[in-house]
Amino acid sequence: MTFVPIVPDQYEKVYSNMPTDTHMLKPVANCEHCNAKRFEHEPRGFCCRSGKVELNEANVPDELMRLWSSNDADAKHFRDSIRFFNGHFSFTSLYCRLDSTTASWKNSGIYTFRAHGQIYHNIRSFGREDGKEPRHLELYFYDDDASLEHRFRRCREEKCQKDKEVIERLVAILRDNPYSQHLRSVGQTDHLEDYRVTLNLDQRLDQRTYNVPSISEVAAIWIEGSELLGQFQNSVVLHGKDRSRHGIRSYHGCYDALSYPLFFPKGELGWHMDIPKKGVSMEEVVEYRALQKARSGSEEETGLLFFLFINTSYTCTSMFIVQTTLIHGYFCRLPWQIMCVCA
């Protein structure tokens, strides 16, 4: 026989108040302006500023849509290794100064991706380097080669066969990508070091209707020595003779298209400064910008660097900004100590 002492449970108060049913959000009607699914208590203008914002819908190629949504084996593998595939196909790469004390399991409890300074998306020139395999945008040069040997070499060993299958499909899908079309034409030439690729950073498409940048809008190719065609106001030039690095800034429209080709397979633009709201014509925006430019004398060059200490938790995608430094022509003191939690 076991003896059970009759002692009042000190947590009785807590357990007696346990709710019996699950709290559920009430269903709410979709947004009247943009038909977005809404949750209870979500503020009214959250999805589209009460109808002021209106953008076109993505037009996804059928094959890519299958990979995103179906239950086929290759589609599942594609989604499970999605970051590997995006890294494989992206034109840019991420640069930041990682904090080595937190970016390991040894020193800190949880792996924390903490970067010092700003996080950049950089694009590299395609000059050949001895002993280096082609990476990122250089991989696109050889996509016309049916064997795709250059891409398969970068497959992960343990999942090689599955990776190859998906890569083959993605190469076929990205054949329509305007950047890919330019780069493939470069790849067929013998003297790569003579070539230059200019990427247009200043694309201003109206995104209220479905608009895809045309091939001539995204980039231009020319050979060293020929006359430089100044058709883009704001551009970066990639060389065939060195491996210089160029930053793609967050306010450039091509930022998303270059970093996430799997989301934007046809080079669709991301945010840029001149997307008009509903009921505003493109002419009004152009007029306003011209006026602004005239008033400030010359367009201000944003050559300043912000150094943020960004602390991106891998698990719950939260960020902490710890310190901000500003360089303004010359070096200056660390002006602020900042801590931030934004979940």
Added chain:
Amino acid sequence: MATFVDSPGRLCVSVRDYYCYKFQMRPGIFNPILYGKSLFQQFVVDTYIKIESSRLDYIRNHQDDIRADLYQGLVDSLHAGEDRAEAVGKRTVMPSSFIGGPRDMRRRYMDAMALVRRFGKPDIFLTMTCNPN
């Protein structure tokens, strides 16, 4: 012509509004971004960096409008004994509405302390994380 009343805010879509619109679920419309699993998370973080840098750019370019000269950064550093002209630099002041700025953090801290004063110390300090795998 009332063009002087115009501002980018009235005419153009801001970064935050743009991506808020893009990340919505709409019945009958296929949005590949929402199918992206971990790539979606990466994209969201990247987007937040974008939003934040646009906010920081705004604050830096509108120091006159937020009356940053009242903060007397230059005077302070001279008081602190800085006599090298190149080391004085230019101070950028962040408004307390900038999420994560020093003044925002201070405000939040004060709020938290006021709660403790009113209701006593918290019983549980709970942090939740989830396993990414």
